[in-house]
Amino acid sequence: MSERVIKPLGRGFLFLDSHPAGCAQVVRDLAGQVERRTPERRVALVIGSSSGYGLAATIAGLARYGIDGVGVSFEKAPTARRTATAGWYRTAETAALASELGREFHFVNADAFADTTKTEVLDLIAERWSGIDHLIYSVAAPRRVDPRNGETYQSAIKAIGAPHTTKSLAFEDGQPILQEVGIEVATDDEIAQTIKVMGGEDWARWVEALSGRGLLKPGFSTVALTYIGSELTGPIYRQGSIGAAKADLEQTALTLGKDGVQAMTSVNGAAVTQASSAIPGIGLYVSLLHKVLGDGLQTPIQQSTALWDQLTGDTPWDLDEEGRIRLDRWELAEEVQAAVRAQWEAATQGNIADVADTAWFFAEVRRLYGFDVPEVDYEAPTEVDVSWPTRA
Incomplete structure (x- = not known):
């Protein structure tokens, strides 16, 4: 047993520790938002199951349709100096949720890009279920080691064609700072x-x-999660180096969709995630979007529930002309984008806390690490030595 009082120490959007009880409560809060349906015996593999949309997809599948299956993520265990990563604690609580629901869901902590991980996961699937119905691919990684040639590839957040300058949101001692950030050409x-x-x-x-x-x-159906977003973020995202990767993801869906495989990309809406908060301009954009929409901003758990409804055939596919699932129509509605653009153009350092929902955004970032979660006593010691879920 190793109980400690955990405080949110860090800089900007990065924290040195995560709060185990807060991370666990986040999982429970997400599950509590999902209305249960009569489960069918479906088996799913979720790659990237510990955070963001991958976590939401895992919880929505468990809580709504009682899926069985495997989640894969790459998290760090607690050490003598630091807590485990937030995804470690969220995974432990998701495993507890699955057990309470009477589902068989296993979690593998390993590099999803590695062939050894694929072998381990496929062996487990073959042993337990002899196959899967769904694969959800939600990987956000800064680098990848290709096991076939040993090369390490590094992703870049850069513009294509011409440099770009964007407004961006930062925080100093919890106070919002409006910056201008230059984006180099990739x-x-x-x-x-x-x-x-x-x-x-x-x-x-x-x-x-x-x-x-x-x-x-x-x-069998498989879905990879992607994002298009606004013209405001287009130069750094959809028309940038990240967008080139997303276009490749969408092209891959076309090549996979054969021999009985139904492969699609799911275009999700904007959200506060550990991956998105690192991209210049995205934090400001999401803050403005929430200011405009309030509770009309659809959360990852709401969107993931809608995704499962389509995957299971409970509701019809909502596809665009390119065959992509569209879960972002609420975000890209013309009147919403017009309102966000007006706020974006009006934003200055003097009024940023008024035109954008910066307090909400900062709290959401802290929730990624288990902080600012209602019903959690942050003055009380919490157990940090939480074990990775063992297989049943």
């Missing part, structure tokens, strides 16, 4: 490496490995 090599990390190659390898082992059940 080289061809940086674009290629970003595609290697964030594109569709590893997604395809997972599907090919499952197919090669005969582990795709009849009617």
